[in-house]
Amino acid sequence: AQTVTQSQPEMSVQEAETVTLSCTYDTSESDYYLFWYKQPPSRQMILVIRQEAYKQQNATENRFSVNFQKAAKSFSLKISDSQLGDAAMYFCAYRTDRLRYSGGGADGLTFGKGTHLIIQP
Amino acid sequence: DSGVTQTPKHLITATGQRVTLRCSPRSGDLSVYWYQQSLDQGLQFLIQYYNGEERAKGNILERFSAQQFPDLHSELNLSSLELGDSALYFCASSHQPGTGGYGYTFGSGTRLTVV
Numbered sequence: 004a005q006t007v008t009q010s011q012p013e014m015s016v017q018e019a020e021t022v023t024l025s026c027t028y029d030t031s032e033s034d035y036y037l038f039w040y041k042q043p044p045s046r047q048m049i050l051v052i053r054q055e056a057y058k059q060q061n062a063t064e065n066r067f068s069v070n071f072q073k074a075a076k077s078f079s080l081k082i083s084d085s086q087l088g089d090a091a092m093y094f095c096a097y098r099t100d101r102l103r104y105s106g107g108g109a110d111g112l113t114f115g116k117g118t119h120l121i122i123q124p
Numbered sequence: 125d126s127g128v129t130q131t132p133k134h135l136i137t138a139t140g141q142r143v144t145l146r147c148s149p150r151s152g153d154l155s156v157y158w159y160q161q162s163l164d165q166g167l168q169f170l171i172q173y174y175n176g177e178e179r180a181k182g183n184i185l186e187r188f189s190a191q192q193f194p195d196l197h198s199e200l201n202l203s204s205l206e207l208g209d210s211a212l213y214f215c216a217s218s219h220q221p222g223t224g225g226y227g228y229t230f231g232s233g234t235r236l237t238v239v
Contacts, residue, residue: 040230046212047126048230094167111157111169111182112228 005030005097009115016085017123023070024080024118026095036098037071037078038112043091051093054078082120090122127151130215130231138239142203145234147215149196155179155218156198157228158190162211173198205238212236 006029016022028037039051054062054071061069066086070079082089095115127150137143149156158170160183169182173192184190187205192198202209212235216228 046233046235048214048216050228111172111180112159112167113169114167116166 005032005035005099005113007095007097007113007115009093009095009118011118012116013119013121015121015123016082018085018087020085021081021083022085022120024082024093024095024120026078026080026115028076028078028095028097028113030076030097032099034099037069038096038098039067039069039078039080040094040096040114041089041091042094042117043088048094052080085122087122087124090120092117092119094118126229126231128153128215128217128229128231130213130234132234133232134235134237136237136239137205139205139207141205141238142201143205143236145200145202145213145215145236147198147200147217147231149198149215149217150229153217153219153229154196156192156196157216157218158184158198158200159214159216160211161214161233162208167214170200202236207238210236210238 008027035056037054041049041051052062052064052067054069061071066083068081094117096112098112129148131146154175156173159167161167170184171181171190172179176192187203190200212233214233215231218228
């Protein structure tokens, strides 16, 4: 079974600074997807960024970028120019792509425990 | 509004009772997933339906069951409730399995409190 580990329960950063959230995962599969989700106090789960394991290029979405190291099974999220609205819980998640080959089975997300990001004004 | 609708938003009930949580997926999405978010267990995948049929089970207790109806809405039934079942229950939808690269769309959740 796949596991996702976020080793930082809480991180704090000054507004306008850059912060990096860590995520490692364990899998025996070669094809999969990785995601970062944001959960603000409203509780809504919001997709921040995604990465296909077969792509070597790191994904970028505006101020959010990832550092995907497939061999090390590492998937960190970098937030540049932090804003007060970035304060939230951030969850790293894994999703299999074996359905491409098997045509069946679960494709539920496996989540890490989350990192609580605090933005200091 | 994500397009995934969950009702009710809040639910308070007593131990031993049974409740039903409802989810309407985003228009056009055929797959529905249920997740439980609790303080000690984090976010856990419970069960998945695709076009009315159960596709996979995760960490779902035997006291819990779900179904997806012909109109694609889904219900999660929780019975013989215990204090430890207090959690936030999320529903998510996607167009079809195998389109994993696009993640899911989550609803805003149902907060269940068992007293």
